[in-house]
Amino acid sequence: ILQSAGYIEYETDPDARARLKFLLGRDELYKLYETTPNEEAVISALLRNYSGLFSDYRYVEEALISQVSGLSQNEVYLILKSLSHRRILHFIPQRKTPFITYTQDRIDGCDVVIPASVYDQRKEQFIKHVNAIEAYATNNHVCRSRQLLRYFDETKSEDCGICDVCVDHQPNPNAEQEFKDAKQAILDLLADHKPHDIKETSELLLPRKAFKEALKYLCNEELVHIDGLLIYR
Structure with a gap:
């Protein structure tokens, strides 16, 4: 530059x-x-x-x-x-290391004056970066790979087929059975009718989509209740 x-x-x-x-x-x-x-x-x-x-x-x-x-x-x-x-x-032998010549006078750091417009421009760029990161983390509809390529102005791309977004949108012939298995696994965990830490559900090793759908169904049917970080029947 x-x-x-x-x-x-x-x-x-x-x-x-x-x-x-x-x-x-x-x-x-x-x-x-x-x-x-x-x-x-x-x-x-x-x-x-x-x-x-x-x-x-x-x-x-x-x-x-x-x-x-x-x-x-x-x-x-x-x-x-x-x-x-x-x-x-x-x-x-010949040394191939180049050296740099400054074509303009160098100014000491204490004497450098940066105009307000530069700060405004940097702030705007920073906000765009933060918004892009937030969008990448929350967008569950566009392929992660395409989101990254789009950030770098690569608009011609196809879904990768292996990221979490692509996997969630792929048809799953076992979805119904996975939903039933996830629902039963949650109920079995809470069969003692005692409050459990919500983190214990991660030990069930259930497919993420099936677990979310099963937990949502059980909560809507009031078969399971969530209070803060506790889950119980």
Whole structure:
């Protein structure tokens, strides 16, 4: 966001380029006998395209060495690492970490003045977020997945078929039997005619929809009573 607004720029540190220096003298280098053809091609490309490599570190470009030697950049990199390990040269690989340059003056936090309109905008956004969360938790008619996608402006979607909303709306051929089983399980729990904590009903492990319908039916028929957190017959 800051980059698109023109507040910062990403740049590559010029000191991050690859550098190397030969540790062997020119005469010693020509006397090497244990180098492979690929290593010789890389050494030859270095000597032909860069000067001063025996006296100081010089910036080198692996892409250029690759082009001149006929090898891939990865092969050039591995060969330079190998030559460095054998103390023929010292190779410092390129660092790829970018750095940021601020294109505008930075203001201390104590001096920043935020206009009221920004607070109003943030408040409005916060209210929308809260309303969206509340709607997601209370909406039992629209697929949960579709609600989430709609929040992110993805309007073309289909029901997932596996969330609680989708499952509740799927036809259940066993619904009648589950309702009867749930009703009987509740009555059996309260058969002692003593008040029970409503949380005890969760131990019955009944299908959620069947349990809700059975409990509503029993309360409407005054077969079961609920008083606060207590349930009894």
